[in-house]
Amino acid sequence: MSGYFKEIFDGGKSLLVGLGITFKQMIQPVVTERYPRTAPKMPPRYRGHIDLVRDEEGNNKCIACGMCQRNCPTGCITIKGEKPEGAKKKVLTFYRLDFTTCSLCGICVESCPTDALEFSKEYNLAGYSAGDFVFDLLKRCEERRR
Amino acid sequence: MSEWAADPSYETFVLNMGPQHPATHGALRVKLRMDGEYIVEAEPVLGYIHRMHEKMGENRTYLQFMPNTGRLDYLSALSYNHGYVSAVERAAGITVPERAEYLRVITVELNRISSHLLWVGAFVLDLGGFTPLLYAMDDREQILDLLERVTGSRLTYCYFRFGGLYNDVDDDFEAGARAIVKRMRDKLPMYHNLISKNIILRQRLEGVGPITGEMCRKYGATGPVARGSGIPYDVRRHEPYSVYPELDFDIPVYEQGDSMARYLVRMDEIEQSLRIIEQGLDKMPDGPVMAEKVPKIIKPPKGDYYFAVEAARGSFGVRLVSDGTNTPYRLKLRSPCFSNVSLFGEAARGMLLADAVAMFGSLDLVIPDIDR
Numbered sequence: 001m002s003g004y005f006k007e008i009f010d011g012g013k014s015l016l017v018g019l020g021i022t023f024k025q026m027i028q029p030v031v032t033e034r035y036p037r038t039a040p041k042m043p044p045r046y047r048g049h050i051d052l053v054r055d056e057e058g059n060n061k062c063i064a065c066g067m068c069q070r071n072c073p074t075g076c077i078t079i080k081g082e083k084p085e086g087a088k089k090k091v092l093t094f095y096r097l098d099f100t101t102c103s104l105c106g107i108c109v110e111s112c113p114t115d116a117l118e119f120s121k122e123y124n125l126a127g128y129s130a131g132d133f134v135f136d137l138l139k140r141c142e143e144r145r146r
Numbered sequence: 147m148s149e150w151a152a153d154p155s156y157e158t159f160v161l162n163m164g165p166q167h168p169a170t171h172g173a174l175r176v177k178l179r180m181d182g183e184y185i186v187e188a189e190p191v192l193g194y195i196h197r198m199h200e201k202m203g204e205n206r207t208y209l210q211f212m213p214n215t216g217r218l219d220y221l222s223a224l225s226y227n228h229g230y231v232s233a234v235e236r237a238a239g240i241t242v243p244e245r246a247e248y249l250r251v252i253t254v255e256l257n258r259i260s261s262h263l264l265w266v267g268a269f270v271l272d273l274g275g276f277t278p279l280l281y282a283m284d285d286r287e288q289i290l291d292l293l294e295r296v297t298g299s300r301l302t303y304c305y306f307r308f309g310g311l312y313n314d315v316d317d318d319f320e321a322g323a324r325a326i327v328k329r330m331r332d333k334l335p336m337y338h339n340l341i342s343k344n345i346i347l348r349q350r351l352e353g354v355g356p357i358t359g360e361m362c363r364k365y366g367a368t369g370p371v372a373r374g375s376g377i378p379y380d381v382r383r384h385e386p387y388s389v390y391p392e393l394d395f396d397i398p399v400y401e402q403g404d405s406m407a408r409y410l411v412r413m414d415e416i417e418q419s420l421r422i423i424e425q426g427l428d429k430m431p432d433g434p435v436m437a438e439k440v441p442k443i444i445k446p447p448k449g450d451y452y453f454a455v456e457a458a459r460g461s462f463g464v465r466l467v468s469d470g471t472n473t474p475y476r477l478k479l480r481s482p483c484f485s486n487v488s489l490f491g492e493a494a495r496g497m498l499l500a501d502a503v504a505m506f507g508s509l510d511l512v513i514p515d516i517d518r
């Protein structure tokens with residue numbers, strides 16, 4: 001019989017202890033971030049979708065070698081390049097990233113011989129169709145120039 | 147089983163739990179033959195999100211398979227990264243710098259804690275307690291933030307590379323990791339007071355859903371499920387890999403085999419992981435995080451290789467058959483959740499449905515890991 005009451009007593013106590021913890025938590029400062037009113041700052045290594053790096057003059061550093069396109073596991077990169085007459089190096093004319101299948105693995109960034117790629121800090125991506133996630137990186141690079 | 151449930155003349159009915167069910171945490175269907183509230187037969191139906199990861203491995207290069215490993219058990223993705231890179235390193239004969247191995251172990255253990263924290267929150271949520279989930283998420287968030295600063299991702303990591311790491315950690319990492327160790331040490335008593343000692347939880351878990359050690363052996367269950375049934379098996383101890391032999395930690399084992407035992411094993415494992423992280427930070431040498439001579443295109447010599455790691459849910463093994471080309475001939479992934487779910491059918495027989503859900507939660511299943 002005493003065991004029975006002890007169990008009730010111990011059980012009741014455990015519930016009160018739990019309530020005490022939640023009460024203490026209630027008067028703690030708020031831990032959540034008030035997104036979207038306050039936007040989080042992404043750490044330097046955050047991996048958003050890839051972007052072309054700009055050099056000091058604002059041009060891209062890509063030599064259109066195609067390593068990123070070849071190494072991407074999901075084939076989400078399409079590039080085109082051509083050699084202008086008289087020039088020594090190839091120039092990038094088209095860079096498309098299909099972000100819908102990108103896994104942010106970083107293999108393209110790693111494999112680029114001229115370090116022409118970086119991760120952007122873009123995280124606010126939402127769209128109505130898959131087409132919204134196909135980026136023309138060359139155009140983005142030009143836009144950032146302005 | 148209750149006697150009347152065993153009587154074949156008694157009427158039974160079929161109940162589908164899933165494929166969309168809050169307690170299965172993913173697309174898993176369990177076909178239950180019920181006798182009133184009692185389960186006569188339970189049969190997990192797998193394959194709803196099968197994505198052919200093993201087949202994908204056969205038609206891409208070794209490096210290109212890397213992101214896939216983060217998407218099997220997405221809650222302990224780093225362990226899976228670790229298992230795969232180590233298997234390929236073993237095959238190709240690449241030695242990894244010590245600093246990289248220490249960092250691998252530290253990040254994997256952080257990942258294990260975050261995985262167990264999410265599990266404990268979701269598990270108690272399954273049982274009807276909402277509050278602990280929020281506290282667990284808060285603590286897990288700190289770990290995710292730290293890992294995000296290092297790896298760039300929050301969940302599906304792709305951080306390790308053959309021969310080392312994608313990048314070295316930043317200067318704040320050590321302080322951040324130590325802060326998490328301290329925070330978790332301070333918080334664990336709170337979890338025990340709030341959850342482990344709670345009378346309602348204990349009544350729901352103690353003595354419920356017993357899994358015997360025999361059953362674990364039969365179905366190949368590993369991880370906290372086996373350790374909750376008195377089998378002291380942990381890959382980190384029994385097939386030591388990486389720098390684990392140099393670290394001092396215990397393997398929590400409970401004999402009872404009930405849902406409570408599995409819960410306690412995981413809670414104790416959080417403590418042990420904290421010890422590992424602390425020692426790892428103390429012992430971590432300076433130096434490079436990438437081996438010098440890693441071939442650009444990995445072509446392991448012909449052969450059959452196996453490497454197992456202890457993921458948060460048990461032993462994850464990679465069997466790699468190489469034919470000497472730049473793609474694997476066969477890539478078999480041994481996932482712990484597949485073995486752990488297999489015993490559900492036998493263990494749930496004769497249980498009340500509500501208890502079976504509690505037991506199911508205590509197995510800590512990640513469905514994409516079962517289906518691969």
Ligand code: SF4
Pocket residue numbers: 050071072073074075076077101102103104105106107108109
């Ligand atoms: S991050 Fe990976 S998946 Fe994405 S574009 Fe680069 S290589 Fe392809």
Ligand code: SF4
Pocket residue numbers: 061062063064065066067068069079111112113114115116117
């Ligand atoms: S690997 Fe670099 S240089 Fe080569 S095409 Fe891609 S972005 Fe351009």
